[in-house]
Amino acid sequence: MTATAVPATLIRPRTRLRYRPNSTLITGVSLITGLILVAIFAPQIAPYSPTDFDYNAVLHPPSAQHWFGTDNFGRDILSRVIWGARIDLQIALFTTLVPFFAGSIIGAGAGYYGKWLDSLFGLIVNVVVVIPFLVLVIAIVAFLGPGLRNMYIAVSLVGWVSYARLVRGEMLVQKQSDYSLAARGMGYTSARVVGRHLLPNVIAPAIIFWMTDMSLGILLGASLGYLGLGAQPPTPEWGVMVADGKNFMTTAPWISSFPALALAVVGIGFSLIGDGLAELLRPRQ
């Protein structure tokens, strides 16, 4: 059965992309890709060791030898910021990975199945959200002991709630949709209806929030580092570096400023990706 003799390629050139990247997304991805490259090639790029002390170069302002200056131990700030990209990108990923996946699945399940599952979900969420996020994380880290790994565990135990609430809310709307009804009318199993038909339609807000959450994760890592519960010295973590430099803010502002700038760049990068994705994933009618 052929409907037309005209070759399809003549009618519809297949050059359209469904997902056409926008400039916001490209800028964000470029920023973050750049930072990832910096993190990967830190040993090659960094001019000095990030941890070795140099008492001949204590508190030097930015110069030709030390572009970002040195801190009170004579460590090169540029090298520490470069090595810090490794730690902070790792923090961004590991504080959000489990929350994103676990939260999305839990939220989708609670939203779709409802009944007792949703009631249980509501109960847990209420318990978690009633306690301030940072206080809860600090309490868990204090219980588990300081260090990055325990920080990831603590954040994962708490952070999934935001994703689950987003996905659940979206699921409540989408499960009423005609295509969900149609999918059930086609005889698909609940797991298939949720996983293949509904999840791709409800996941966009969670993905966008994920990007924002990465910068929040880095700030959280910085806060915990500041409190001595996250990265331990002499690990070059940006948040810890900002904290270390606070006593020298008036005399040697470069110690805190450059890691803070790096934090800002990562934050902007992830936010741009988030905005770009929001634009890209917006369902078309």
Next chain:
Amino acid sequence: MNVHPPAKLPTARTDEPILSVRDLHTEFHTKRGRLIAVDGIEFDLFPGEVLGLVGESGSGKSVTLRSLIRLIQPPGVTRGEVWWQGRDLMVMSADDLREVRGGEISIIFQEPISALNPVLPVGEQIKETLRQHTDLPGRDLDAAAAELLDMVGIPSARARLNDFPHQFSGGMRQRVMIAISLASNPQLLLADEPTTALDVTIQDQILKLILRLKDQLGMSVILVTHDLGVVAQTCDRVAVMYAGRVVEVASVVDLFHRPRHAYTLGLLNSVPTGGGNRNPLLPIPGAPPDLAGLPPGCPFAPRCAYADEKCLAQRPELAPIGQDRLSACIHYDKLEQPRVVIA
């Protein structure tokens, strides 16, 4: 629970129905109370037949259609008997029901754009049904999907398999929806106002397509619509619904020439006539009743010109009146002729 299909309702047909619906109820338990959307529906559907379910908004047509394959979600509750090829769908296990849904009985909806998944290419959505309900090997799926799109009249079908629903026009989307629902070669197509969202010329094409495919594939069709023109054009038999009940069943010709329920008469008289004669519309006065608090008598009585105390006292049952007809109107033999005959 019965273990055998029930006896046929009174009819002139000698063959056995493929679908027998008995005492079907669907209720929604809401804060306002029990809302009875489908109230004891009964009908038979015969092989190759197109049955129209007609009525105004809120009469329970769509809910009835969805209830047949248990697509009503909580807080809705469905009970009754729906006999399909010797099995009662209402008591069937979830696994068996999934085989029937989309495999033996398919459903299409009013708004094709919302009934298609916006994030999956249409070819993928067709192939998914093929995978679920046929034994086709993976390498043949693309060809089969393209053939289905071609069958429903989508030009350069193969090239469009990777397109997303938003890249199709309204009529084309409904064709895609039909292609998906027919992928498994169902014996019954449930069509829930399939042309209401389309403009008139496209509507005509889609109805003709459904009729052609019905003959080609040997299906039966239940067509839900509020458009009497659509009924006249496509259906063999019509069940008129009001307030969750079937109030009249008749062949299309009989129904349009000689309605035997006051509500049917009202519906027919309220259809605008095309062409040169500009008659004033005769609307049915009042509004459909509140399904959460139906009066004891005939639900149509408050809006009916023929109503008397008997109508208000007791609910009239759907009963056979003469050859191959059912009516729930006690004044069925006093009704006037409709102003204009459409069919």
